[in-house]
Amino acid sequence: MNLDDLVARARRLAASATPGRRRLLGIAGPPGAGKSTLAVRLAAELTGQAVLVPMDGFHLAEAELRRLGRTDRKGAPDTFDPAGYASLLTRLRAPESGTPVYAPAFDRRIEEPIAGSIPVAPHIPLVITEGNYLLLHSDPWAGIRELLDEVWYIELDTAERVRRLVDRHQRFGRLRTDAEDFVRTSDEANARLVAATRPRADLVVAFTAEEAPPPLDD
Template identity: 45%
Template sequence: MNELVSRIVELGDHERRAIIAIAGPPGSGKSFLSERTCNLLPPGSAQVVPMDGFHYDNAILDELGLRNRKGAPETFDFDGFETNLKRLRHDTNGVAVPVFDRPIDLSRASARLIRPETRYILVEGNYLLLGEAPWSGLRPLFDFSIFIDVPRAELELRLVKRWLDLGHSEASARAWVENNDLKNVDLVLASRQRPDFTWHFD
């Protein structure tokens, strides 16, 4: 952990703020690592921006026929996410970002304000290092990238537990993981760009 934090701190020597990508498949622990890293950086210097805030609303997914693939690349507002990253890079004012509320399964607009004085922005999401267009075009927006490497079998266990903890039955949780979540896991594992740093599951 110390090595990772030290490499991020070095980015703060530049005049502009540093944007760090924390990528990995569903269930890999991106939110946990982002928050932990944020807390280890100088106090008040870092904030987390979750890509999940850019999920399309369920009503839009129903309209597009994509509700059963929620979490796949095509179920995110990519253009909105990319525009937000560019604002975070260049806007010296505060930037409001949406945050996904998993228990109610909806994004809350402008739920987090990224302060002008923030030096390190930790962006976390499944597809930040995906090697397929249009996602592959995000790479130049990141100063440093991290990929969380977790065995597929462990990811499956975590994902089933996630849905069980949210009140789903065992049959429902396993069906969703097998028919949706693991497809997204396999996509991320099969098509990813090389990160600057790999965090191995221990």
């Protein structure tokens, strides 16, 4: 399934929205598979019909991760606020006339979530959200799936996915040896957890290294 097919499917989902009931499209998959890249491209193709609200806005702040002793596992399920994410998705499903919803973003340059960064106007029929754990069936994540109208699972050739992860960590300041160690011990542990959720997706989009769109710079 190519990008045009995916855009057409997302457009049909947006067209199925009704007054007071916005549609939510989730894009899941392991770290480095290309979720963010695809989500950004879909939102750009559906300008005026869709807004991207990433799950990464619900990363716990660095100070809280230090307090909890979880900084070396950043990106694991217990380094997010899934209850806050579910609450936002619930609000987004039922827009109120004249009232925008403000969602948080995640700034990789400072590795922190930024509250109130993404406005979602009430007339927008589709919200695209992407993240590793949209299909996770264990608490406290289990309720997320039922809040989403569709979830697509993105997968990429493992060697290429790992290469892109290492490159991304380097781009944002890690030494190569540190980046490789973090991918091996943290990202790949999360990837195995996410892979088990694949059967819960409505659609699986598998990219080869040649087919995958180039990674984003942020």
